[in-house]
Amino acid sequence: MTSTDAQALVAGVLRSPFAHARIRQIDTRKAEAIDGVRAIVSASDFPGGESFQQSESGHNGMAGLFRNVIAHKKVLYEGQPILAIAAEDEKTLQAALSAVDIEYAVLPHVIDVQKSMEPDAPLLHEELVTQGIKPVPSQPSNIAARVEASSGDVAEALANADVVVADEFTTEALYPGGIALPYCQVDLLGQDRFNVCTHRDVPDDQGSLIAAMLGMSKEDILFATGDGNSVSQSEKRTRRQNCSTAGQSVCLEPLALMLARKTQQSVFLSMSREDVLMATAAVPGSYISMRLGADRTGRLAAAEVVICMQAGAFPGGPVQQAVDAALASYQFPAFRVIAYDVVVNRPMVTHSQASGAIGVNFALESLLDELARKLSLCPLALRKMNAKQSNTLHDPGCRLAFQGIGASIEAAESHPHLLTKLEENQGRGVSSGAALDAQGNVSYCTHICDVEVDNETGQVEILRYTAIDTDIDGQAEDCDVQVAVTVGIGRALNEAYCFDENGKLKNASFRDYRLPLACDVPEITVVHSGDSQRCGSTSSMLPPLAAVANAIADATSARITSLPMSPPVVLAETQRQKWKRRLRR
Amino acid sequence: MTLLKRQFIVNGCTNEVEVSSHETVLYLLQQRLQRDDINGGCSRGDCGACTLLLNGEPVHACLVLAAELTCADVIETAGNMTLNTGNDRHIVSAYQNYAPGVCDFCRPGLLISTKALLSEMPTPTDERIREMIAGHLCRCTGYDQLVEAVNAAARAISEDAA
């Protein structure tokens, strides 16, 4: 993306090379002395910063969001901004960035969510004490919060259940963004008033946050949308939460604004692909332990769920979404859902596109499949039997008021996809999902997926895919569902952020973090069913993970509970199954 | 740093520019020629957003150095396609009608790749289409719309020829 203003200063960010370190000293004198360097800003330049630091802890709420944007005294994730610099040209900027001297005291880091919960884990925040536990813990930890939703006597219900299925599921952090690179151009509109043009729509709440960080009133910052073209208000649809720009949290705008303020000149700040992958909000990885009990007709009796979810470096991950995902679709007479918001040395995670629901949906829809298998029931019939019809009984702790996923399940039951014959090494899986989109609408869906597994290499090919979604008009929205499915397939089979022993991202490129391409997915059939509520396709982000896992299980009898289901994982699991069967004979 | 003089054609117009030895054609087109019909998403040839035609062949502009260009080199970007008649027009219309989900960032590269694809394969199967646009990452459509658009363009072009 190029600056539209030849007079604009070029800006860049100096980012932490470490996942976890104390900043001992920053020396910018050499950088400042370079001819053509116009401004250098750090956390202490932000007027709002002080008030954030003074709040009860320097990591919660606004303080956390602020420090996610720019580090103060400590760096908590690789790529965390420490300084932003504006210069007259690119060459000067690079020279200035190289001329800054920073002394770090490197600390041990933690990224794995389970490791971060252990008592001897490296502590990210010395004053972070778990909220939601009584009595209040005396020791700090990386567990920012514990959230619980329960009803009835789960232990008794499970003990009395005819059948219990249980398993542990792990998902890794995922890239939620698109192809466009983030940028921010700030122009002066007058005395301390700015026009901000970025690659995305800045939501109102983020606009307020940015203004607060700068100690300014929101009216003095105008947010326009770039996108390469100017888009008039009337042309803009209610912006679809498409994958291009959804899920992006505040990162460049405060830095560019502060530089524009200091220099009283236009500033253009952009990010490289490597920085985006390394330092912007990811979908949180999680560990989930789930136990479901049912009677022999398939009626669910109880659910016991523990969710441990990465928050990123600051508290406030989408744990409520996770709780909702466990409870929103199916009726559990007794349930106990516990979710832990756990900080790790990574950027703050995203809440968009049902990011908190992904892991739980994977677990729940996989276990329902196991239940169906154990009871020799049709997986769709099992889901329909237990689908919530209406939410007259408000489940404590669950936000979603729900009409019922039954309509999409029924539509799936009668879809001709189910009649397509499967050959050897092929399998079929179904999965449902429900989610709230950014506008607050609930959407729900049921997906059917056919796969072929190469049982000598573990490679999985998606043969057919049908997504039944709630009724939406227009062709454009078909593609929202299709892209959600494509994103889901990529995550199911191939995607994960990988880190080395120092907590540095190993796959910071689209070559090594490979998103799905046209040749990776089949034609995706979208069907609209149910009532005519207009809603988005956010829910379609969820089912592909379990739909693929269930299809693989159908083809190979191998139940895979960790994502991604890459060829080595599939091969190892299918071979284990083969041995198990051989030993039973 | 010495600048090199380069002369080359972009969408039928001759350009004479001074370039540095390490800048890419993407930089040249975006920054020096201030074109808005080409975008870059990765700088490594992974995303396809910067695709243009160089002497009729699709290439990543971020992988070609500006210094490599000679006066015999002809570059085509998507910007001209809306102005052209004939096949270009069919391709642009097909994307408007059948792939409205494609965003402004990726569309230029996709239009150019479609142009190249259809000149090499006037009647591609869906499978071949997916292979040919496998050099493009799309996070807006799930690729079905792209296949439809290419098919529609192929139909329109062949009807024209008939």
Added chain:
Amino acid sequence: MDYRQPLTLAEALTLLRDAVAPVHLLAGGTDLVPQLRGVNDPTLTLVDLKRIKELSEFIIRADGSAVIGAAVSAQTLKTHRDFKRLWPGLHDAAALIGSRQIMSRATLGGNICHGSPAADTVPALIAAGAMCRICSSDGERMVPVNEVITSPGKTCLRKGEILVSVSLPARLLRSTDAYLRITPRKKMDIAIASVAVNLTIDESLCVEQCSVALGAVAPVAFAVSEVSEFMTGQRVDQAMMARLQRTVRQACRPIDDIRATAEYRTQVAGVLAVRAFEMAFDRVAENSSRDQYS
């Protein structure tokens, strides 16, 4: 950075001989250009090889032998009918190098000299018995392709040398080759393991000659020499395939990385070897009744 575009081979070789500072050779640029990003070294010399006619030659003779200039693009190889007919394995390998945009620019010489253990054309070239013509202002030498890459990212090219072309030997009757690879996703990815098989059979469908080369399972691609010991003169059967699979697995020396574990690479290399052999065998059995060289 000093950018030069020599018009003849002699000019290029003189340039290289006289260069004081580090020199990078530029062909398609698909590997080199991203590496140069952010590099601000005024002493570096970049030599663009694309104008040199010897590097753009592509000769295929009736007997199947070939001379392929190092700057010939992957797309040129992919679309060449005779090349596909005579060397289908090497053809398939070249066609897998990357997306259509990459294929326009990537070159055979670049694929070799970038020195990636997972480079697609290298196992197929090794199995084919390809020779590399390496020139300097002092003269030239022919080096078997498996000796050109010495370690990941490094070649045997000395200062002042350029890989000018790759030569393929004449095709024996009843010969063909095959190339298969495993990638995390079906296409458009870097090989986790790859196998090339070059096969000649006799009239009774026994193996007359067989070369098997592996990629992505060791620091450099290499031929599995033991294969000819148990295959030459033998009938193709299940026992031979099982032995091929075992031999290939024993020869692997892979690493763990983000794409796959060493264990997985070894496992699938064996699977691929059998599949590639069967592919080559079916091809040549089908072709042997036809006259290959029309």
